[in-house]
Amino acid sequence: MSKILVLDRGDTLAEQIRGLSDQFDEAPKITSCTRIGAVGEVLEEDGPFDVLVAGPSLGTRSGLARLRIISEELPEMRMVLAFSRRPDASLRDIVRTGAIDLLQLPVEDADIVESLQRAASLARRAPEPSVIETVATPEPESLEPRPNRPGIVYTISSATGGCGKTFYATNLAWFLHKWTGKSVCIVDLDLQFGEVSTALRLRPKYTIFDALQREDADESDLQAHIEEYMVVHDTGVHVLAAPRDPSEADRITPPDVTRILEAVRNRFDYVLVDTPPALAETVLAAFDLSDLLYVMATLDLPSVRNMSVFLSTLDRLRIDTDNLRLVLNKAETDVGIDIDQVTKLFPQGFESILPYAKEVSRSINLGMPVMAASPDAEISRLMAGGMKLVLPADLQAQVTQETAPKKAGLRRLFGK
Numbered sequence: 127m128s129k130i131l132v133l134d135r136g137d138t139l140a141e142q143i144r145g146l147s148d149q150f151d152e153a154p155k156i157t158s159c160t161r162i163g164a165v166g167e168v169l170e171e172d173g174p175f176d177v178l179v180a181g182p183s184l185g186t187r188s189g190l191a192r193l194r195i196i197s198e199e200l201p202e203m204r205m206v207l208a209f210s211r212r213p214d215a216s217l218r219d220i221v222r223t224g225a226i227d228l229l230q231l232p233v234e235d236a237d238i239v240e241s242l243q244r245a246a247s248l249a250r251r252a253p254e255p256s257v258i259e260t261v262a263t264p265e266p267e268s269l270e271p272r273p274n275r276p277g278i279v280y281t282i283s284s285a286t287g288g289c290g291k292t293f294y295a296t297n298l299a300w301f302l303h304k305w306t307g308k309s310v311c312i313v314d315l316d317l318q319f320g321e322v323s324t325a326l327r328l329r330p331k332y333t334i335f336d337a338l339q340r341e342d343a344d345e346s347d348l349q350a351h352i353e354e355y356m357v358v359h360d361t362g363v364h365v366l367a368a369p370r371d372p373s374e375a376d377r378i379t380p381p382d383v384t385r386i387l388e389a390v391r392n393r394f395d396y397v398l399v400d401t402p403p404a405l406a407e408t409v410l411a412a413f414d415l416s417d418l419l420y421v422m423a424t425l426d427l428p429s430v431r432n433m434s435v436f437l438s439t440l441d442r443l444r445i446d447t448d449n450l451r452l453v454l455n456k457a458e459t460d461v462g463i464d465i466d467q468v469t470k471l472f473p474q475g476f477e478s479i480l481p482y483a484k485e486v487s488r489s490i491n492l493g494m495p496v497m498a499a500s501p502d503a504e505i506s507r508l509m510a511g512g513m514k515l516v517l518p519a520d521l522q523a524q525v526t527q528e529t530a531p532k533k534a535g536l537r538r539l540f541g542k
Contacts (some may be wrong), residue, residue: 128154128246129174133165134181135444139208139231142238149239150196154246161446164416169200170243176249177242178205180223182231185209188411190219197224204245208233226233275344276391277309280516281399281416282342285432289422290455292321293486293496295400298420299363300495301513305521308395311356311364313387316402317375318366323357327493330367335374337384337389349389359488366390380411387415405439413440418449418516420477424456431441431466437472451477453512458482465467477510482507507531529535 132140140158147153157175159168162183170177180193197205197407205224207213213220220228226248227241279475282295295312304308313334314320323330337355340342340348356364366386369375389395398414414418423433433452440447457465469476483505490498497506507529514525 128175128176128249129151129241130154130156131157131168131173131175132173132179132181132248133162133184134158134179135162135183135489136181137444138178139181142235143242146235147301149235150243154242160444162189164446164469165192165196168247169196170425173201173203175203177245177500178203179242180205180207180209180225182208182210185213185383186384186476187213187219188388189213189390191384193223193225194219197222202249206241206245206247208238234327258413263522266424275392276340276388277395278398278418279387279391279397279399279412279416280418281401281421281422282379282422283401283413283436284403284429285436286429287403289403289424289429289479291403291419291422292316292325293490294420294422294453294455295398296322296363297495297497297509298513299396299398300498301510302396302398302516303362304498305514305517305525306395307365309393310396310398311366311390311394312398313366313390314319314368314382314400315408316380316400317368318402319373320400322365322400322514323367325340325493326355326359326495328359328365328367330365332356333367333369333374334386335369335378337386347381348385349392352386352389352393356506357421364394372385376441378408383408383411384415387412389416405436405443410443410449412443413445416449417452419445420451420453422453422455425454425458425463425468426464429469430463432437447474450474450510454479456480456482477515478508480508501529 130143132143137158137160140156144156147465148163157168157172159165180198183189184193194203204226206227207223207225208227208229208231226245229237229241254487280298282291284291299310299312312322314322332355337352353364356366358364387397401409401412421433421436423429437447452472452474454468458481465479481504483503485500485503485505486496489499496503497509500506510525510529514522517525
């Protein structure tokens with residue numbers, strides 16, 4: 127019995143193939159993966175597969191690049207492309223996926239059966255594969271980028287502005303760099319009004335837009351030179367800044383975002399993506415490559431309501447919410463809405479509930495993350511309590527010990 131993996135953001139194509147099982151010479155086992163970023167995990171845990179069917183969601187330049195990597199890592203698995211329109215890419219990019227067939231959707235049932243049976247037959251003729259590392263995306267639980275594997279991507283998002291995404295992204299970047307000693311980069315994907323450079327008081331010479339002007343360069347060339355377009359903060363964190371002119375944002379497409387993030391995560395251990403308060407296609411492109419997604423809200427009714435709508439939309443878009451963490455920021459008392467009321471609305475719970483703190487404004491004026499500028503502040507300790515969950519157990523214990531409230535000794539109490 128052949129095994130077929132259907133990779134697409136929706137399940138429509140997989141259901142069509144399942145409905146044709148009785149038309150195959152031997153009914154295949156069909157597995158569906160609707161989260162593009164989780165394909166590595168599926169290949170590793172449920173494989174090996176004889177055939178991979180790539181649906182319309184992969185019909186982009188970035189999607190084809192991902193398929194090419196899979197094909198290079200698993201050459202014994204045959205690939206069939208099933209797209210609703212011609213991919214937004216060159217013929218060379220399509221050929222490099224190694225696909226043996228290209229189906230135009232909608233497609234006749236007989237054509238699907240014929241194509242998949244041929245692909246399965248070719249897969250069975252392939253020699254037994256040697257042990258090959260799969261293209262698994264690092265699991266958040268493992269927390270350390272695997273050797274020779276892309277770095278871990280954390281994306282910070284929200285449904286409304288003013289929730290503190292940039293504040294959280296810069297602090298998480300500092301936290302990861304401090305406690306792991308690994309390389310960290312922030313990509314400012316708020317393409318029109320990005321504030322990462324401002325929050326860290328940086329003057330970048332180049333931006334993400336400049337990096338994308340290397341139109342004639344291939345992916346490996348972009349990866350080799352991506353650091354030239356970054357600026358380095360005093361803490362050691364790299365930043366790829368948003369465009370200077372908001373009009374340049376309209377010229378950056380979802381495939382461009384994928385190209386940038388692929389290049390950055392192949393050079394850095396951790397990548398933090400700061401996004402605008404919207405579910406634009408460029409933001410969804412970042413979600414597809416994210417290992418962990420933080421969603422932020424503030425303690426006010428519009429923000430809480432929009433967070434609920436935001437999460438429902440992610441669910442409808444088939445974006446895996448298992449790797450999603452909620453953060454409630456600027457929580458205050460006596461504002462007409464209680465924290466307990468909000469937490470009951472979100473059964474998955476909040477990883478962190480952060481107070482409104484004057485230390486934050488002071489740190490921004492200094493151009494430093496608050497966790498670096500005021501490590502003993504309550505907000506720094508509370509953030510560390512949530513952020514430490516992405517670290518290995520031994521480092522979590524160290525963070526707990528170091529960030530615990532320090533008891534004042536007699537000398538401090540009496541000013542001696």
